[in-house]
Ligand SMILES: Nc1ncnc2c1ncn2[C@@H]1O[C@H](COP(=O)(O)OP(=O)(O)OP(=O)(O)O)[C@@H](O)[C@H]1O
């Protein structure tokens with residue numbers, strides 16, 4: 001057998017994702033169209049609400065040309081966000097793994113991939129460049145770019161650039177792509193995505209034009225934005241060797257104790273000294289002088305150090321009960337709605353907050369199972385629901401028993417869960433399912449049980465009220481008969497007797513009154 | 523007050539009395555309504571636990587336990603409505619000079635209430651009452667509540683008691699001679715209180731449970747020969763028969779002897795005449811005849827009794843052909859009777875123990891089969907003569 005010479009080579013990030021599009025959600029034309037809309041809308045929401053701007057977003061999809069695999073569509077997403085400084089635009093949109101969101105601060109974006117994957121897919125299916133127009137906040141000018149990606153080199157290729165003066169003083173970003181898609185097979189998902197986005201963003205105004213020419217407007221129903229997230233320092237429990245090395249490298253000439261205090265949250269001088277003592281390290285030693293084993297020892301001690309405050313949640317931007325309630329009310333017009341925001345919790349050193357909402361009755365459709373709306377960092381999760389942590393919690397056989405909460409299916413029940421964290425344990429970069437980390441699972445379950453308890457007391461109260469109404473009718477229906485009997489024996493006016501008896505009955509009812517006997521007696 | 527042209531003077535008086543009480547007693551309901559109080563009726567309970575045996579007066583009486591029927595009480599609202607409805611129907615019948623039967627009352631009150639449910643708005647339908655048992659039940663409540671029996675309210679029911687004997691009575695505007703009934707008999711009217719005794723030639727009353735035996739005794743002229751008033755209840759005695767017998771005893775001073783089958787059901791019929799019935803104990807006061815005597819047929823008549831020094835009326839051979847094996851339920855019933863306070867006397871315990879030991883029973887017809895003459899000319903007169911009855 002002849003020896004085969006193995007050939008080794010390295011590929012760029014762009015090439016890797018070009019070859020593995022499906023791990024970012026671009027597996028076929030239908031899914032790609034949905035993913036394109038999603039990535040662009042999420043960037044727009046990040047660019048607005050994270051900076052205290054009430055979002056106003058326009059999404060338009062137009063069919064350009066029918067092809068065997070589907071059709072070419074023009075996708076335009078436009079926002080009133082902060083925009084992007086022109087010098088970063090090419091990289092932000094045409095260089096994979098370039099992002100402003102690689103910081104410890106919650107946002108929808110996380111990987112530095114979304115916009116680029118949309119561009120890449122458009123480019124390889126239609127060959128058309130992307131057009132990006134930005135008006136950075138307070139900028140006197142508006143900048144236009146025509147961009148493509150050099151896949152082999154993972155570099156932006158700027159095919160055109162133009163600039164005009166910003167006469168109206170607007171700000172924001174507009175992205176236009178021509179991409180391969182399949183509207184008929186993604187229509188339902190895209191609509192669902194829009195609707196679910198609107199539920200947790202009742203403070204946003206979103207106008208959607210679909211390829212059939214229909215317009216759908218989600219109006220703003222609340223003027224309140226969730227509190228913006230602030231960037232935060234890493235927590236000692238979440239540190240690893242790489243993070244530690246880069247921290248030490250960033251301040252090589254400061255003593256170890258000072259570096260720890262300045263680079264980690266929850267670490268004061270006293271804590272720093274105790275950590276270093278446990279790791280047998282000299283607090284005065286310069287940070288740049290640590291040997292490999294010393295770094296490892298320090299990380300080991302820090303990850304397991306007990307006496308430190310749990311991670312702070314300043315960098316998290318959860319929705320809050322008011323927004324969840326407003327969103328569910330606006331979209332479903334339910335009879336009952338409740339929401340709970342749990343206190344921050346931690347897994348592997350990452351703070352996270354879980355929220356849950358419940359909507360019941362009213363226009364909520366009756367179904368055999370609860371309709372589950374999953375969110376992570378305000379992103380609706382639509383695919384892969386079976387493998388999501390939430391589904392494990394409400395699993396029919398092993399999960400929460402809804403009967404305990406007085407809900408018997410079929411029932412009109414919607415459940416909403418929202419997990420926020422700077423590090424959501426997604427099962428893929430397509431951001432569709434959250435892994436079942438025990439700490440998160442516990443919190444989600446507690447949040448769900450919390451809202452379900454509120455639902456239960458509502459259902460019980462309503463049932464009591466209904467029973468009271470029924471009981472009242474059971475008595476009221478006899479009033480005319482009793483009145484007429486008394487009238488026959490004593491010549492009194494039966495109407496007067498009826499009125500008296502009804503008054504008496506009403507004075508005993510707590511939740512409602514029978515306005516007049518005519519509503520009961522036929 | 524209008525009374526119909528067919529009504530006699532006696533009836534008119536009864537009407538007026540009943541109307542007055544009905545009007546007064548239910549007036550409280552109206553007052554409650556007018557003054558803004560929840561209308562309610564406080565009525566004595568007609569339950570076994572509220573049935574008390576008064577050993578002094580030898581009567582089954584209604585105890586003092588009451589229950590409240592309030593209109594705003596969900597469980598009582600329907601019954602309250604029915605009670606008021608029944609009261610108004612009786613009231614109208616009384617003022618209009620009518621004689622409704624209990625079945626008439628049922629039909630007069632029965633109609634459909636249509637109502638709308640909340641919140642479903644579905645129309646529900648419900649009858650004021652569905653079965654006569656329901657209207658009968660509230661009628662009994664009214665009797666207890668106003669302490670007036672339905673006969674006194676001129677409410678009739680089908681009565682089956684009959685009487686013959688040398689006496690003349692006034693019923694309505696007619697005088698009837700009960701010795702001139704031919705082979706028939708006078709059917710006791712549903713309102714025996716409105717009967718006047720005009721003339722009586724009799725020494726005692728014999729009440730026979732069985733209609734057939736009554737007829738046999740009537741045909742051979744028993745009542746003439748022994749100066750008796752002969753009565754039959756034709757089974758379980760109805761109220762009119764009981765009231766009539768009571769009046770014969772109380773007003774005319776005639777001793778009353780009761781002749782029934784020799785089995786627990788026969789014994790109980792006697793006790794209904796004497797002390798009253800458990801389910802209708804409120805009537806005992808007016809219907810029971812506490813001095814009524816049980817003449818037979820006794821177990822000791824059949825088997826004799828060494829303890830009582832009594833020889834049997836039946837020979838060994840006759841016993842073999844006449845007596846019947848008691849059924850399981852007869853035994854069960856006998857055991858119940860043995861526990862009733864009014865059967866606790868030593869004399870009754872002997873009879874019941876004998877029954878339970880022998881587990882056989884005997885119908886009065888069997889004595890007639892032995893010979894009608896035996897029954898009429900020996901058994902009955904002899905037992906009365908020697909005082910072989912139970913008090
Ligand atoms: N509409 C926009 N307005 C302002 N900045 C934007 C907009 N779209 C993209 N950006 C900038 O471009 C960067 C890259 O966006 P991209 O969607 O590729 O990655 P990401 O949002 O950081 O992460 P993810 O892959 O999770 O979406 C963002 O980090 C943001 O700084």
Ligand SMILES: [Mg+2]
Pocket residue numbers: 039042043108109110113114115
């Ligand atoms: Mg993004």
